[in-house]
Amino acid sequence: SLPSTAGAEPGSRPAAVAAVLPAGGCGERMGVRTPKQFCRVLERPLISYTLQALERVCWIKDIVVAVTRENMEAMRNIIQRYGHKRISLAEAGATRHRSIFNGLKALAEDQPDCKLTKPEVVIIHDAVRPFVDEDILLRVVTAANEHGAAGAIRPLVSTVISPSADGCLDHSLDRAKHRASEMPQAFLFDVIYEAYQQCSDYDLEFGTECLQLALKYCHTKAKLLEGSPDLWKVTYKQDLYAAESMIKEKISQEICVIENTKDEESVGYLLKEVLRNELNFVNITSTPLEHTGGNIQNFLIAQCYSFICVNVVSSNFQETQKFLGTLEESSLPLLYPVVVVLVYFLDLTLVPLTQEMENLMWIRELAKEVKKRNVLLSGLLINYSQDEQKLQESLRQGASIIGALVKERSSALAGQLLVA
Amino acid sequence: SLPSTAGAEPGSRPAAVAAVLPAGGCGERMGVRTPKQFCRVLERPLISYTLQALERVCWIKDIVVAVTRENMEAMRNIIQRYGHKRISLAEAGATRHRSIFNGLKALAEDQPDCKLTKPEVVIIHDAVRPFVDEDILLRVVTAANEHGAAGAIRPLVSTVISPSADGCLDHSLDRAKHRASEMPQAFLFDVIYEAYQQCSDYDLEFGTECLQLALKYCHTKAKLLEGSPDLWKVTYKQDLYAAESMIKEKISQEICVIENTKDEESVGYLLKEVLRNELNFVNITSTPLEHTGGNIQNFLIAQCYSFICVNVVSSNFQETQKFLGTLEESSLPLLYPVVVVLVYFLDLTLVPLTQEMENLMWIRELAKEVKKRNVLLSGLLINYSQDEQKLQESLRQGASIIGALVKERSSALAGQLLVA
Ligand SMILES: [Mg+2]
Ligand SMILES: [Mg+2]
Structure with missing residues (x-):
């Protein structure tokens, strides 16, 4: 654990950090009924591993998890059974962006009956990326403190192409000039909260990238930081198998x-x-x-x-x-x-x-x-x-x-x- | 196994199909010394699973594997030990495109001491994608026969972004308008061979996309076909774990x-x-x-x-x-x-x-x-x-x-x- 740094000078970690974890997805890509964040790995729901990874970082004060109303009770049981701490629940929205927005509202001081303290910097992470470590969290938080926004990136594994309307190749993108945007990301709370408040319904519905919202609505250019391969997102059945093997290897x-x-x-x-x-x-x-x-x-x-x-x-x-x-x-x-x-x-x-x-x-x-x-x-x-x-x-x-x-x-x- | 179709009418599979498998990669992304195609899954090299998947398809006449000179003997041993059939070896080049080009040369009739028959359509696949099945192979081959080129695609898992020179976000791409280009791909042999013969040294060195070469040098717009999630490429350690679990599950x-x-x-x-x-x-x-x-x-x-x-x-x-x-x-x-x-x-x-x-x-x-x-x-x-x-x-x-x-x-x- 790192020494606590006070204040918010450029290049240092701010004193008040919280995290928002959207976990409202329904997992249809996995080909199973259980949403992937609740799929069991060594008998324990995947999201519990992700919470454990965030909890281990002592300077993250609050962790807000956005879950759908029907999973609220199950989530409370997970928190109790595995002894998770510093967790608050928010209600997930119909899309990822709406869920994140709800999570941010739980941290904002302008909301009625808000029990949490507004952080300087907020981390946004995925429930289905359990292998996040303190190093990358510290790097995105520190960079967000300096740049307003920051996110982990990875090289592209496959070439990205653009299809034409008839389902044929229009053009392919230069792999060297593009990156995959991964998680975690971090933002000055005021920047990302402002962006979500300004955000159009269209973006809330169809957008996929928080860094893009900070750019579009707050003119904040996110710092991009190279992450490790184990930041990958558990999306398909083979990812769940991979996660299980990685966890077995670790322990x-x-x-x-x-x-x-x-x-x-x-x-x-x-x-x-x-x-x-x-x-x-x-x-x-x-x-x-x-x-x-x-x-x-x-x-x-x-x-x-x-x-x-x-x-x-x-x-x-x-x-x-x-x-x-x-x-x-x-x-x-x-x-x-x-x-x-x-x-x-x-x-x-x-x-x-x-x-x-x-x-x-x-x-x-x-x-x-x-x-x-x-x-x-x-x-x-x-x-x-x-x-x-x-x-x-x-x-x-x-x-x-x-x-x-x-x-x-x-x-x-x-x-x-x-x-x- | 499907009934054999003769000729090359649109929408049907051509009589003569071969496959080229570039396997010259050195696997530095895996974080291990062994190139990933030779990493062992249930004690057997990964490439042997991919060869097995291609061999099971009776209408693929020849399979040309491009391996580096230092792995040639190891590859011969794998072929013998696991009883692989219809395999020819070509020497890998310094890049993926050069390896594929060498594989194609082994099938072209214009080359000295060529022992193989030039196919109408050639499949290009990766040694590190062992879960390819007959269905997607037939679909890319049939579409290539009609369009000149075809390839498997998948939805993007992460948003793709373009960084600016200072390592900050320049813009993010609309996920709905882009796809990941995966394997297998297939081409009319004359189209892709011509493309490689015309190909600039720069493209041979830095290019990553065969469909793009067919477009650029032969004005052939590849047909894009949705593949299944199990076409993913074994790239990192967690992918190798996933492959092992998938294979264990299958058997x-x-x-x-x-x-x-x-x-x-x-x-x-x-x-x-x-x-x-x-x-x-x-x-x-x-x-x-x-x-x-x-x-x-x-x-x-x-x-x-x-x-x-x-x-x-x-x-x-x-x-x-x-x-x-x-x-x-x-x-x-x-x-x-x-x-x-x-x-x-x-x-x-x-x-x-x-x-x-x-x-x-x-x-x-x-x-x-x-x-x-x-x-x-x-x-x-x-x-x-x-x-x-x-x-x-x-x-x-x-x-x-x-x-x-x-x-x-x-x-x-x-x-x-x-x-x-
Ligand atoms: Mg990590
Ligand atoms: Mg398949």
Whole structure:
């Protein structure tokens, strides 16, 4: 988080920033009935991810979401269930521009029973662009503070053409001279509010570009800022798939190995090494079991949603339950499914595999319980062979099973006992 | 497959059609070293999916792929490994237009040692658009035959803007009056070849639009045809994720339940019913085990890559091996990972779970073997309770495990014994 800057000197961030999120779309392009902002990604509505991205930025004071009357109740439930803060609701209009205008009205001081404070700068973003980060938000806000308006742009992926009336090519545009206008955008509040107040019904109905309204009605030329590819808008079914994979990738970048310190054979150390080798781009940290109690919230806050509990054979069932208990009792809503893998090492020449599995049948029952709280628990038995080569092979297979459980977060596979 | 039409009357498909696929790009936009057409999706290079899509269309006689000299050998290996047919290679140029021109030269009769026949119409497509189907190919080819040129278009997802020299908004374009130009495109061969021969060095270097070359150099106004959203170009990392999910979805739409006819309790019937209820949008077919031998190729041709073998408890190991043998001996390359789930029903009040698991340990070894041939084998034990409600719950859980195995095709989880 950045130091707060006061005032509105050119090039600095203003003190009072709010955001408006039009979310009234009906999603007909997705080919599904659910409006795309309410489509579920890892069981959670897409808009909740976007709200989370905006909330993480502490200097955005208010977030106004414009939703249709029929989705108002559903939106309130989302806010409550996922613990969203600083959100106000406005009623969406029939078009995107009308929804934004309604969102701005909720922030304007000239409106009756307005409870929010008018910001200096307002961000306009889309509910269906969940990957917006603080960097681009700060850049558009700072540029808007200086230029009156600013927006993220991207190079064109396809050439843009203009068809003639008979459906044939009239001309194609020079790709180098054009850009795709993306979100977020930001405006001096007075500029964009004035533009919407002046805006013709035709523009409110058919316009698609806020920057254009600021130009047309307030002669404000928006500063254009290059954004990253992940600002793309979730529009079609394949975009929803892409968003799900991107989110899965993001939350699979941190794995915490929880070591039972009674482990004198230091199998935890071995497993960590193999995980580091086998799972590229994943950050493997570790912590002793007895320290996890108070820390569990910190792990979740630090975006770690994968825990590997390493146990010696027939280790204490209660300690695992205690750890899961701290997850269950955490006051934070679990925004992503939490993967917990209980790893047991077992020398198959000494103990038959199936006997150990019988001892671990309680994992199946426990998994059913914790699944209700969005925790995906599995057991993993690793053959702790005296043969160094066999041990390495089991460790590698164990690491790749852990990789798959962490990456896929499949609730259907929770409660299984896997064997490496 | 459509009836072949001879001649070139307006509105009909010409007899001789070829395709050119520029694949010389270096993929710098992906943020990875591998050019995106060679990035792996379910372990297979993306370009192989695109070639498969074109090959399925029997009336495309030749497919010319333009690849850089350093990727020529890799491309030959892909063609051999995945059994691609009707492919010729040309050398890619430094730009997309130069690569296409080289591809066209390989089809022109005026070139020395040309082995291919000049087509009436040539399709130009991208290696990184794997979801092209026969319908849009036929439409662009037929329209090109009538108009001289034709291309697929899509509505713009974002507003297109024109920046001024100082990086501010100059103007935004009316979204309703513009379209994104996508692929495939098609041309009368003589038109596009003439255009490339006349083409200036500047256009060969900086141009991005083949339809524009036909217009500029041959005064041919291309017919524009609305394509489906899945024509999108794999450009960024999220597109690769989207492509993988789309492909997984496609190959998970068919599940074949292989019934052991010695099954007198007709558990196979029960499982089929539950699969139909639990897995929406999946087509569940069934066939008796003894009929699968000769049919297996037909299943693969019909895009069925998921087999659920239903067995009564302690059923014959040899029959399963025979079935897997027919998969292994199939002369068809397995273009996708094949999921095989061996389902066993077991009354847990009569036989302890772990005893049955011990009996099924051979699945782990067999899975290791068949994985080399891209077959992902798992075992699934379903509790065949006398209690109707418990039985239904186990069946539902079994169906959701099958759904996850079929959808995710995770090779790390092959060889596991799962329990429902
Ligand atoms: Mg970003
Ligand atoms: Mg298609």
